[in-house]
Amino acid sequence: MNIDYTKNNGLVPAIIQDETTHKVLMLGYMNQEALNKTLETQLVTFFSRTKQRLWTKGEESGHVLKLVSIKLDCDSDTLLIKVTPEGPTCHKGSDTCWNEDNIRDYGFLTTLETIIADRKNNAAEDTSYVASLFAKGINKIAQKVGEEAVEVVIEAKDSNDDLFLNESADLLFHYLILLQAKGFEINDIIKILEQRAVK
CATH class of the missing domain: 1.10.287.1080 (MazG-like)
Structure with a gap:
């Protein structure tokens, strides 16, 4: 993937979506190192803007995001990452960072x-x-x-x-x-x- 990291100080937004339910779980940021580690471990890893370091989702809670696929958007500056979540995604304990239940919706x-x-x-x-x-x-x-x-x-x-x-x-x-x-x-x-x- 030819990712454009120049627009946001070396970072790109990473939209995290459940592969099964298609619910958007969270938004994080990645640099090239975070992407490499995600691909290597098959566990989604971000660059924390507050801690200024890499962090693998669930490294403390155990609620990891298992990688399924990664797609790059049309402007080459945003990632869509499909995952299988292990437990709730939000650090506040909810399934998503929008406080939604991560269940299938058939419209x-x-x-x-x-x-x-x-x-x-x-x-x-x-x-x-x-x-x-x-x-x-x-x-x-x-x-x-x-x-x-x-x-x-x-x-x-x-x-x-x-x-x-x-x-x-x-x-x-x-x-x-x-x-x-x-x-x-x-x-x-x-x-x-x-x-x-x-x-």
Whole structure:
């Protein structure tokens, strides 16, 4: 990598990102020596601007950052370093330096799961369709998933893409409800798919 160290007194920002969750964990600074040590040890090492020395993340706490990959940005003056963290990253004990939990986020699907979980947990007071399904129990929820799956199959054989996509959305929605009813989340399914992918 042809890194430009000239813009910040011999240092470049290093953005640290979890390889699995894609959460940004912290921002540090590196010089060439820190980068060399990171590559040599496979543990992320920074140059501390306050201590004026190299420091390997986790050298005291044990919460190291195991190197996965390093990329250089388009201006050659910022690094994106993907890691596998061992424990919390922030020195204050949180997963990230922005006090966020280092968990996977699937965007709207995660938001939808949160809504479904809330309606499950408050089914007694909630009058929504989702709450009514939870009130009817697992058999009714499983039946709805079966019905929606059949409708997807029927529409797949037709040429109406709009109907096919709408039925697919209904199936996914009810499947997320079924997962919650069984005490699981989509992340549990993702983990199984990932395990299968490496076999």
